[in-house]
Amino acid sequence: MSAATTIEYRIPPQPRFRAFIHRLREGDEVAHVLTLVFAALILLLTSMLVYELWVNSRLSRTKFGWMFLWTRVWDPIFGNFGAAPFIYGTLVTAIVSLVIAVPLGLAGSIFLAELAPPKLSDSIAFLIDLLAAVPSVIYGLLGIFIVVPVMRTTLGPVLKSALGFLPLFQGRNYGVGFLTGGIVLAIMVVPFIISVSREVLLTVPSEQREAALALGSTRWESTWKVVIPWARTGIMGSIFLALARALGETMAVTMVIGNDPKISASLFAPGYTIAAVIANEFTEATGDLYLSALIELGLVLFLMTFILNGLARLLIVATERGGGHP
Amino acid sequence: MKKTPLLASLLLCLTATVGAQSNGTVLLNAAGATFPYPIYSKWFDVYHTEHPNAQINYQSIGSGGGIRQLLAGTVDFGASDGPMTDEQLSQAKFKILHFPTVLGAVVPTYNVQGAAGDLNFTQKALAGIYMGQITKWNDPEIAKPNPGVKLPGDDIVVVHRSDGSGTSYIWTDFLSKASADWKSKVGMGTSVNWPVGLGGKGNEGVSGLVKQTPNSIGYIELIYAVQNNIPYGKVQNVSGKFVKADLAGVTSAAAAAVKEIPDDFRVSITNAPGAGSYPISSFTWLLIPAQIQDAAKRNAIKDFVKWMLTEGQNYNEGLSYARLPKPVLVKEMKAISLIQ
Numbered sequence: 001m002s003a004a005t006t007i008e009y010r011i012p013p014q015p016r017f018r019a020f021i022h023r024l025r026e027g028d029e030v031a032h033v034l035t036l037v038f039a040a041l042i043l044l045l046t047s048m049l050v051y052e053l054w055v056n057s058r059l060s061r062t063k064f065g066w067m068f069l070w071t072r073v074w075d076p077i078f079g080n081f082g083a084a085p086f087i088y089g090t091l092v093t094a095i096v097s098l099v100i101a102v103p104l105g106l107a108g109s110i111f112l113a114e115l116a117p118p119k120l121s122d123s124i125a126f127l128i129d130l131l132a133a134v135p136s137v138i139y140g141l142l143g144i145f146i147v148v149p150v151m152r153t154t155l156g157p158v159l160k161s162a163l164g165f166l167p168l169f170q171g172r173n174y175g176v177g178f179l180t181g182g183i184v185l186a187i188m189v190v191p192f193i194i195s196v197s198r199e200v201l202l203t204v205p206s207e208q209r210e211a212a213l214a215l216g217s218t219r220w221e222s223t224w225k226v227v228i229p230w231a232r233t234g235i236m237g238s239i240f241l242a243l244a245r246a247l248g249e250t251m252a253v254t255m256v257i258g259n260d261p262k263i264s265a266s267l268f269a270p271g272y273t274i275a276a277v278i279a280n281e282f283t284e285a286t287g288d289l290y291l292s293a294l295i296e297l298g299l300v301l302f303l304m305t306f307i308l309n310g311l312a313r314l315l316i317v318a319t320e321r322g323g324g325h326p
Numbered sequence: 327m328k329k330t331p332l333l334a335s336l337l338l339c340l341t342a343t344v345g346a347q348s349n350g351t352v353l354l355n356a357a358g359a360t361f362p363y364p365i366y367s368k369w370f371d372v373y374h375t376e377h378p379n380a381q382i383n384y385q386s387i388g389s390g391g392g393i394r395q396l397l398a399g400t401v402d403f404g405a406s407d408g409p410m411t412d413e414q415l416s417q418a419k420f421k422i423l424h425f426p427t428v429l430g431a432v433v434p435t436y437n438v439q440g441a442a443g444d445l446n447f448t449q450k451a452l453a454g455i456y457m458g459q460i461t462k463w464n465d466p467e468i469a470k471p472n473p474g475v476k477l478p479g480d481d482i483v484v485v486h487r488s489d490g491s492g493t494s495y496i497w498t499d500f501l502s503k504a505s506a507d508w509k510s511k512v513g514m515g516t517s518v519n520w521p522v523g524l525g526g527k528g529n530e531g532v533s534g535l536v537k538q539t540p541n542s543i544g545y546i547e548l549i550y551a552v553q554n555n556i557p558y559g560k561v562q563n564v565s566g567k568f569v570k571a572d573l574a575g576v577t578s579a580a581a582a583a584v585k586e587i588p589d590d591f592r593v594s595i596t597n598a599p600g601a602g603s604y605p606i607s608s609f610t611w612l613l614i615p616a617q618i619q620d621a622a623k624r625n626a627i628k629d630f631v632k633w634m635l636t637e638g639q640n641y642n643e644g645l646s647y648a649r650l651p652k653p654v655l656v657k658e659m660k661a662i663s664l665i666q
Contacts, residue, residue, distance in 0.1 A: 076490075077513035144534055152539075174483060174539060176524060259488030259525025270524050276488075280527065283388030284490025284516040286414065 057296035081293035096182025105193025113201035140255035189242035200234030358392020358405030407492020409592035421616035453505035458522035485544035488525025579603035581651035
């Protein structure tokens with residue numbers, strides 16, 4: 001043993017290998033390899049998902065081509081399939097939900113992080129995390145039994161009389177439709193925005209606040225002009241998380257949206273989303289083309305999420321260049 | 327420490343199944359229709375207690391899924407609310423036999439102010455409403471067979487199933503027979519391109535929407551309506567009589583259709599003749615391969631079908647399913663020998 005050690009000392013080649021062995025003993029390399037494998041698994045999983053969707057939607061892709069994206073018919077009996085009403089419904093409900101959820105979520109998180117006493121903040125944050133874990137079918141039931149009747153008897157008529165001049169709030173109000181879907185989605189994603197944004201706001205160093213206060217700004221000015229810009233990236237992140245959930249949500253949406261594949265300007269009108277139609281029709285889809293079209297819808301949803309996430313990243317990069325925090 | 331009982335029971339389960347299998351237990355896998363799931367799970371459960379060496383594991387994943395899994399060979403037999411089409415049968419690498427198990431019916435349910443009693447619906451009225459051609463409740467086609475009922479002049483809100491289902495299959499099969507227009511423009515299937523209306527998920531989704539939405543109409547399974555005390559209307563049959571669906575009327579429709587039942591049992595019994603026949607009903611089928619290599623499995627399946635046609639039928643009424651008529655049972659008994 002001792003001889004071997006002396007030889008080792010004398011010959012310095014293979015330093016990389018030796019370094020590797022050394023670090024392996026220390027655990028560094030093991031951790032490196034293991035984490036690399038797990039990170040690569042994500043990549044593998046995503047690419048396999050796309051591959052499966054791509055291969056299994058071949059029949060529908062070759063038959064309809066790009067027309068699939070803007071055909072408005074969905075007819076399983078006569079074999080005509082188009083994704084337009086579903087893409088439209090998915091985008092509209094997601095936008096409506098964000099329009100409602102972002103101001104609410106932001107206000108809530110600012111209060112909890114900046115203004116509320118820590119005890120109150122912690123207990124409310126606990127409840128919010130609880131909300132984020134509620135299964136979506138529960139939100140769907142909430143939608144059917146509470147939001148839908150309120151929309152039909154109270155909220156809908158009020159919106160109609162106040163904003164009825166806009167095409168968005170015209171037409172027949174069934175209680176189910178884009179707006180109801182958006183509202184239920186908003187209720188579901190608000191906890192995500194509040195929870196993540198609050199955490200991010202809490203990580204803003206207190207020196208930042210103190211500096212702003214020392215310069216003579218009010219509490220609100222320090223929050224709005226210093227703390228929020230500092231935490232902007234994280235807050236945006238929470239919103240994108242919410243967007244992703246809104247795009248992919250199935251159960252709660254299908255229970256309140258009316259499930260009618262039509263494109264209508266009115267938010268009162270019934271619609272349909274991609275995730276909902278897949279969940280509704282996949283089990284009973286018998287024809288090969290039918291199945292293939294449903295899988296292509298899945299591919300479309302994946303690409304939509306991909307593109308929206310990409311745009312979101314660009315938005316972050318752009319706003320960071322505009323100034324703000326490091 | 328907390329985890330120990332769970333782990334122990336898991337291990338127990340494992341050894342139990344392994345032990346059972348080595349004792350010659352036959353484990354059959356089946357998948358398919360959701361509509362007959364309550365009676366199927368009852369049957370499989372009772373059958374297993376009476377025949378401890380046969381166990382049937384049924385996944386109610388939907389008729390389409392059942393057919394797909396059967397074609398892929400991942401299950402021993404399938405179940406479907408609609409008979410397989412010629413195209414699907416030609417895709418199969420093996421011959422598939424249809425065995426009717428129970429009867430189900432679909433009923434119209436509605437929410438109309440002022441219409442307390444049972445509304446009478448002509449076939450033309452139902453087809454017109456679902457085509458979007460009849461849009462008001464006081465349309466003469468609806469009003470005429472309902473003298474004395476003051477129907478409102480409001481728009482009809484049409485509700486249909488959003489998920490693919492055997493219920494929609496029976497409903498659209500009936501509408502296709504009621505209206506040539508429906509047949510050529512919409513057609514029949516587990517999901518169709520609905521000309522009008524809102525979609526509700528499942529029987530509970532449709533009945534929920536109808537209950538909540540004034541002036542609406544929808545369709546649900548008879549057993550769902552009976553079990554939940556949901557009022558439903560009468561439908562005119564081919565003899566011109568307005569029939570309120572009940573188990574006897576459904577069985578009578580099947581009995582009336584039996585004279586024309588083909589040897590492969592693939593038959594629609596909507597609009598069956600006979601004064602008492604309810605026009606919107608259907609068989610639901612087990613799909614069994616004609617050739618089964620494994621002798622133990624083959625015998626178990628044959629034995630189960632025999633049991634289902636005799637003793638099994640006694641459980642039907644308790645779960646609000648209609649019995650198969652005698653001639654069908656006799657014919658099916660003979661067909662069991664086709665499983666080889």
